Amino acid sequence: GTGTPLLELTDLSVNYGAIQAVRGLTLHVQEGEVVTLIGANGAGKTTTLRAVSRVLRPVAGTVRFAGRDITRLPPDEAVKLGIAQSPEGRQVLARQSVQDNLELGAYTRRDAAGVRQDITRMYERFPRLGERRAQLAGTLSGGEQQMLAIARAMMSRPRLLLLDEPSLGLAPIIVREIFSIIRELNEQGTTILLVEQNARLAMQSSHRTYVLEAGQMTFHGDSPELLNDERVLHAYLGG
Numbered sequence: 001g002t003g004t005p006l007l008e009l010t011d012l013s014v015n016y017g018a019i020q021a022v023r024g025l026t027l028h029v030q031e032g033e034v035v036t037l038i039g040a041n042g043a044g045k046t047t048t049l050r051a052v053s054r055v056l057r058p059v060a061g062t063v064r065f066a067g068r069d070i071t072r073l074p075p076d077e078a079v080k081l082g083i084a085q086s087p088e089g090r091q092v093l094a095r096q097s098v099q100d101n102l103e104l105g106a107y108t109r110r111d112a113a114g115v116r117q118d119i120t121r122m123y124e125r126f127p128r129l130g131e132r133r134a135q136l137a138g139t140l141s142g143g144e145q146q147m148l149a150i151a152r153a154m155m156s157r158p159r160l161l162l163l164d165e166p167s168l169g170l171a172p173i174i175v176r177e178i179f180s181i182i183r184e185l186n187e188q189g190t191t192i193l194l195v196e197q198n199a200r201l202a203m204q205s206s207h208r209t210y211v212l213e214a215g216q217m218t219f220h221g222d223s224p225e226l227l228n229d230e231r232v233l234h235a236y237l238g239g
């Protein structure tokens with residue numbers, strides 16, 4: 001697309017104490033895109049997502065959302081603006097029911113009727129969550145917990161969904177299901193920034209890809225092209 005990006009990171013740097021996890025990162029996500037971040041363990045992918053969701057405060061650079069500088073916005077304000085994160089390791093509330101988890105995902109909303117309606121829609125989209133709505137989230141399978149984590153993030157009606165390793169630890173058939181859900185959410189209008197170890201599947205499911213190494217962006221491009229790029233084939237696709 002053209003025009004103001006939905007998300008724009010400029011010269012972003014994020015530290016953990018003396019550790020420079022992200023260094024001078026510049027990237028953008030246009031409305032309607034799925035964009036993938038790939039890179040080895042420790043490259044700074046999760047840190048980048050956490051800076052966007054405002055959980056981490058950058059030491060330098062800016063985060064812009066729909067043209068607005070949100071670098072210093074508190075995390076719940078970012079949710080209200082339309083940024084939702086499904087964190088790595090799923091992190092559903094294990095001792096709460098499926099339904100409670102979905103309600104919690106809507107904590108910034110004041111339209112109770114709309115929230116109920118959205119929960120019904122989530123149960124239509126994720127029938128297994130509907131069947132297990134009263135069950136404690138901790139008793140769900142790994143794949144179901146991942147679906148719940150995504151559904152919970154969607155409950156804030158985000159314009160931008162941040163997905164951190166949605167395929168982590170899941171069986172191949174479930175991974176394919178998760179990715180078809182990701183494509184479907186995108187087709188229905190949600191812009192997605194995706195972090196994945198499964199680089200091939202993530203690139204096959206995204207419009208563009210950024211490659212991170214040691215906290216810096218090394219190259220980027222359209223995903224279909226990078227899928228055939230020697231640098232990606234060699235380092236990230238086992239080619």
Ligand code: ATP
Binds near residue numbers: 022041044047
């Ligand atoms: P992974 O796939 O392992 O999650 P990643 O690309 O998401 O990798 P990050 O988790 O963003 O990488 O980590 C970037 C760097 O920051 C790494 O050197 C990591 O060790 C360090 N780091 C991450 N979290 C913390 C933390 N809470 N405290 C200190 N250092 C951290």
